[in-house]
Amino acid sequence: MTTVSDHQAIRDLVDGWAHFADRRLRQQQAGLFTPDGKVAVYAGDPGSTEPMQVIEGHAALAKSFEILQTYDVTTHFNGQSTINVDGDTATGESYCLAQHMWTENGQRVLLVLSIRYVDTFVRHDSEWRFSDRKLVIDWSDKRPSSES
Template sequence: MSNHDYSPDQIADREAIRELVDDYARLADRRDARGQAALFIADGRVAVYQGEPGTAEPVQVVNGRDELAAAFGGLQTYDKTTHFNGHSKVTLDGDHATGESSCLAYHLWTEQGQRTLMIMSIRYHDTFVRQDQRWLFVERQLIIDWVDRRPSMP
């Protein structure tokens, strides 16, 4: 389906949801854990998987904005991160939506004098809701497809 098959409201909703996904990545890289958590409904949730949801149990589940902010604060342990969002697909249903998006997450730190780079290929299965004219995450299922960790040169 191309953009001309969507109503102006649907196009605006899709753009708002894409901005939400991009804001999540931008705030992660800026170390704004509270800002990241504010992108979720009050009792929002992140579940982390190393395998497909439904066939694997989550390795971590974080519930509510306070727990989310604490978990997102864990990015402080890295010197730098870059979350690069790729493709995304959104299905709208009134004030609710679901989607899938991809992300390459780069994490850089120094460990025992060695600069280290970890790259994670991540997929998100998302549930969204519009509250007070704003799209928010209800749940993000973070699926780690692969991880590459290696020495890095400055």
């Protein structure tokens, strides 16, 4: 039976990904996955393109999250999401505007990625976890930025 608490727990999982990413807590971020969980990164529709990268397992995921260290600051802002629970499995899609800031050749730079996460979740040890996460970059915008 699907409950409101299942939906909330899954939404908390999605928000946890963003929080751990922005705080550079890569081990905790990897811990949101099942032991064999994976992330596949796409530029465009995953139904019509091959992934640019596939990362599988806690150790590989934690290592891959080191990429965030290359930015001075990031903010992953989660938007709308859909969640469909079926017993101990669920699927969902959520939207995120991921903002990355760094300095390049003395110029502050802002990169905004419009991301859709297409997820498969499983209840693992009584908690919801990602088992498969497709990170789909729908568009990006890179530009000079100035401090306010």
